Amino acid sequence: MDVLMLSLFVADLFQAVGAVVDIKWARSGVVTVGSFCTAEGVVAQLGETSAAITTLLIALFTFAGVWFRAGSTSLATVLVALVWLYVILIIAIGNATHPSSRTLFESPSPYWCWLGERFLGFRLAGEYLWFWITLAVSVITYPILSLWARGNITISDTVWWRFSVHRSSTGTDAAERMRRQNSYAMIAYPIVYCLLLIPLSVVRWIGFARGTDSIPSAATFSVASLYRLSGVLNVVLLLSTKPNSVLFGGWRDEDEWA
Numbered sequence: 001m002d003v004l005m006l007s008l009f010v011a012d013l014f015q016a017v018g019a020v021v022d023i024k025w026a027r028s029g030v031v032t033v034g035s036f037c038t039a040e041g042v043v044a045q046l047g048e049t050s051a052a053i054t055t056l057l058i059a060l061f062t063f064a065g066v067w068f069r070a071g072s073t074s075l076a077t078v079l080v081a082l083v084w085l086y087v088i089l090i091i092a093i094g095n096a097t098h099p100s101s102r103t104l105f106e107s108p109s110p111y112w113c114w115l116g117e118r119f120l121g122f123r124l125a126g127e128y129l130w131f132w133i134t135l136a137v138s139v140i141t142y143p144i145l146s147l148w149a150r151g152n153i154t155i156s157d158t159v160w161w162r163f164s165v166h167r168s169s170t171g172t173d174a175a176e177r178m179r180r181q182n183s184y185a186m187i188a189y190p191i192v193y194c195l196l197l198i199p200l201s202v203v204r205w206i207g208f209a210r211g212t213d214s215i216p217s218a219a220t221f222s223v224a225s226l227y228r229l230s231g232v233l234n235v236v237l238l239l240s241t242k243p244n245s246v247l248f249g250g251w252r253d254e255d256e257w258a
Contacts, residue, residue: 012231015047031108040113041106052130059190090126138190199223
């Protein structure tokens, strides 16, 4: 399995664990600070932020594989390592610099444990910013990749900036047709993620503008539950498509970016 896909599913696992432990708060009817609350916040942030950045990398590597016909497993491995290091550092620094019970980094927010409301900068750098960057990149790259997969775009074999737009044509080369078909599977991961992310982002922006108290609890639970389905849908995509990876130049033997 490609290193990006492995990273995505590990992040999904952390995200799922962070969601499942909410059962404790549902049973007790109250969310309280403590070691369990801190652990939940750490696990949730590990999963959500890593999933967002990894999905961003999948979109970028898929685009590079299509447009430049190149990729690098070694580059992807380094980037994945940096992603997890970045997320771990954000969490470690936040918790280490805010140990006081009055300023806990991970605290009730209010239906589960996550970054405290006073840490907006950490929330942006540690999660929200990556949500919206992933959303923006996916919105930009999806139409281009979709048109290419449909056969409406042909890219020059010699220079990346030369391409033509025309009526749909998959050509007669079997390998090229398979390459285009496989690209749909990899495009699907960022798109599914973004479709689940949009409702959550809308609610978050309303909270920024009007305050979190203005958001009904039903809306918060609904969008959060929808977003947390991303791991399930990723598994469905993997089982239903099982593509020959279009990542890292999966259509060619040499590793051009190594």
